[in-house]
Amino acid sequence: MCDIAEPFASFQADEAMEGEEGWLYLTRRRKGLAVNACAHALFFCRLLQALRPNGTGEALPTSLVGSRGLKVGIIGGGHLGKQLARVLLALGRAPRLSIRISTRRPESLADLQEQGLTCLYDNVQLAAWADILFLCCLPSHLASVCSAVRTAIRKPCVVYSLVTAVPLPRLKQLLCYNAIVRPQYQCPGQEPTKEWGMKGTVTAALQDLAVVQATCPLSSQGKIRVNGKWLVGIFYAALNSSMWQSLPHQKALKLLNDLCFPARCPICAEQKASCPRFERESFVSKNFASSMTQEETFPWFDLTAAQLRESPFSQLLDKSEFLQKHLALLYQASFGDWPTKQRGLISTKTSLTSAVVEPGMVLAHKTSLPTTASNIFSGIPEETADYDSKSS
Numbered sequence: 001m002c003d004i005a006e007p008f009a010s011f012q013a014d015e016a017m018e019g020e021e022g023w024l025y026l027t028r029r030r031k032g033l034a035v036n037a038c039a040h041a042l043f044f045c046r047l048l049q050a051l052r053p054n055g056t057g058e059a060l061p062t063s064l065v066g067s068r069g070l071k072v073g074i075i076g077g078g079h080l081g082k083q084l085a086r087v088l089l090a091l092g093r094a095p096r097l098s099i100r101i102s103t104r105r106p107e108s109l110a111d112l113q114e115q116g117l118t119c120l121y122d123n124v125q126l127a128a129w130a131d132i133l134f135l136c137c138l139p140s141h142l143a144s145v146c147s148a149v150r151t152a153i154r155k156p157c158v159v160y161s162l163v164t165a166v167p168l169p170r171l172k173q174l175l176c177y178n179a180i181v182r183p184q185y186q187c188p189g190q191e192p193t194k195e196w197g198m199k200g201t202v203t204a205a206l207q208d209l210a211v212v213q214a215t216c217p218l219s220s221q222g223k224i225r226v227n228g229k230w231l232v233g234i235f236y237a238a239l240n241s242s243m244w245q246s247l248p249h250q251k252a253l254k255l256l257n258d259l260c261f262p263a264r265c266p267i268c269a270e271q272k273a274s275c276p277r278f279e280r281e282s283f284v285s286k287n288f289a290s291s292m293t294q295e296e297t298f299p300w301f302d303l304t305a306a307q308l309r310e311s312p313f314s315q316l317l318d319k320s321e322f323l324q325k326h327l328a329l330l331y332q333a334s335f336g337d338w339p340t341k342q343r344g345l346i347s348t349k350t351s352l353t354s355a356v357v358e359p360g361m362v363l364a365h366k367t368s369l370p371t372t373a374s375n376i377f378s379g380i381p382e383e384t385a386d387y388d389s390k391s392s
Contacts, residue, residue, distance in 0.1 A: 029224070035202050037080065041162070042087055044132070047238055048237065049070050051241060069095055070098060071131045076135065077104075078138070085117060091206055101119050104121060106119040128153075133160065142166055146175050156240050158180070159171070164185065178302040179303050182307070184230070185225065187224055212332050218231070218331070228317075236306040239298045240300055249280060252298060257278050260326055261326060265326070
């Protein structure tokens with residue numbers, strides 16, 4: 001429990017809950033945090049997989065299937081690591097061989113091994129193999145884990161940290177790597193949403209539309225919320241994947257537009273409007289976009305900078321409720337084919353960037369930008385944007 005609930009110690013003290021009532025509250029919040037963490041991790045895996053072309057230039061379905069499936073590694077076989085593995089197996093429709101988990105006690109994961117999951121005690125091997133590496137270890141173990149795996153991690157692997165007590169700048173420093181995603185959760189209310197209840201598994205909860213809607217990062221319904229820049233980070237991670245596949249930026253944008261703005265979109269049909277479309281300027285500054293040739297790929301983005309500073313995509317997302325509705329629909333549709341009447345539209349009245357972010361967060365290091373990729377993040381001084389050029 002301590003790895004995902006540790007940041008909420010102050011809440012526990014302030015609320016001064018005691019006895020059975022306090023135990024009930026903390027148990028429900030722990031369940032709610034696990035549900036959110038697994039839901040967002042699953043959506044990220046599906047997003048990254050869906051934007052991989054299938055050889056004909058078309059996007060793959062939003063599921064973890066096929067020979068081009070993602071290789072997902074999980075470091076940590078505790079409560080959260082096991083829950084995440086079960087969710088990916090059950091709801092991600094992932095081939096068993098595409099998911100591996102590393103823990104100090106592989107023998108403790110007998111139920112996962114029986115389902116065909118590879119369970120090992122070798123973090124370095126796992127880091128060298130994975131396309132997405134989930135960190136689900138305890139905060140006290142993180143420094144030694146990062147020290148062991150940082151030389152094994154290679155682009156375009158995305159490190160996805162669920163060790164909530166360690167901020168992004170520290171993770172970047174420990175790993176000497178900038179393709180890191182870290183969701184940060186807050187509980188603005190007194191009580192997690194009742195839908196999570198006290199019974200059932202995380203996997204079962206995520207087969208309930210009401211729960212999925214409550215976990216949506218664009219929804220004001222949820223009692224546990226993820227920081228708004230998490231969504232920004234995963235979209236830039238998807239563009240990094242397209243860059244590594246040498247996809248021209250126009251093809252990457254087409255895949256993204258086809259996924260986020262499908263034909264016969266119920267939102268646009270209801271409002272009698274045309275779907276928005278992503279352009280180059282949706283992700284890079286106008287100056288940089290104007291310099292890109294038709295066959296040029298997007299550059300490699302520093303995901304830590306994308307989550308800590310303003311970017312063209314974060315600004316677009318924050319000001320466009322229409323775009324937020326489309327992405328909310330994409331999010332909930334990725335968990336199942338909900339009936340249209342049941343699905344409805346998620347409220348997006350809450351501003352994405354109004355979520356609480358840790359004060360005082362700054363980049364661990366400041367470096368000069370390559371001249372070929374300067375000012376991609378509009379409004380960020382060149383000497384602090386800190387991301388790699390595509391030639392690195």
